Amino acid sequence: MHFADKITEKTRETGSPLCLGLDPHKNLIPDLFKKKSSKLHLADIEDFLFEIINLATGKVAALKPQVAFFEEWGPEGLSLLSKISNFGKDLDLPIIMDAKRGDIGSTSEAYANAWLGDNSHFYADALTVNPWMGLETIDPFIKIAKEKGKGVFILLKTSNPGSKDIQSLEVNGESVFLKISKLIKENLPLNLGKSGYSNIGIVVGATKPKEAQLIRKILPNHLFLVPGFGAQGGSAQNAFSGLIFNENIYEGGLINSSRAVLFPETSKKYNKIYDWRETIMIALNKAKKELMIN
Secondary structure, three states: OOHHHHHHHHHHHHOOOEEEEEOOOHHHOOHHHOOOOOOOOHHHHHHHHHHHHHHHOOOOOEEEEEOHHHHOOOHHHHHHHHHHHHHHHHOOOOEEEEEEEOOOHHHHHHHHHHHHOOOOOOOOOEEEEOOOOOHHHHHHHHHHHHHHOOEEEEEEEOOOHHHHHOOOOEEOOEEHHHHHHHHHHHHOOOOEOOOOOEOEEEEEOOOOHHHHHHHHHHOOOOOEEEOOEOOOOEOHHHHHHHOEEOOOOEEOEEEEEOHHHHOOHHHHHOOOHHHHHHHHHHHHHHHHHHOOOO
16 A cells, blocks of 8 residues: 555554654653663663553554664664564554664665565564655655655754754755755655555644644645654644644644653552552543644
């Protein structure tokens, strides 16, 4: 199935564009999961993530593992990333690998094969990529994504405060992020699915609603991946800014929440798994409800 069609179908099936970010911060994993000692082990994170994914199934439209949190554990961490990505696949959850790759042609080709190719050690439906070395650096990702029915999300206007340092710079009277939006429109293929959306998406933060609206005018057929909702301060209303309202649901993208669901404040106090599960379910339902139209 075409990547954009898969995301659109999942959004309609679950009733919201909620994407769950899997960012297993070492210092936030509840003590409940530290089974061998007070020190955190990778096996504890594995138990935590499998619990989270099981609870999220049927409530989220996709999962977005942040690769860095697995890389810091070395080969064993990457092995865990492979394990949870395949677990998500078995549960029919689209997997977006948040790795933000991008480099010169041959290096990008290797990255593309590593994450999206037939011989990849990881299951991924899509990958985030970085365009700041030029659009030619993301061509290998787009090529293999089209061949394999997968997707690519290009960083464009991110949610972090420092994004203004480069992305909002004015060049000849126009912000850099708008220039890149136009370059994407003029130079990259659309690769539309039956849903009318491209398999090439963009990353636009929930804390940048005005920018999202400007970008959507330039790129009406591109999926938006919207980080920054929840713990980073982006409201649901702002997160919706770049999405498209269609038959009582916002589609045309995914809105990511991570810490607000994985680590709600009340979850720290429990030492029984069933109490913790109930807290996570409350956080999941809250995030989903905020992204649904009643």
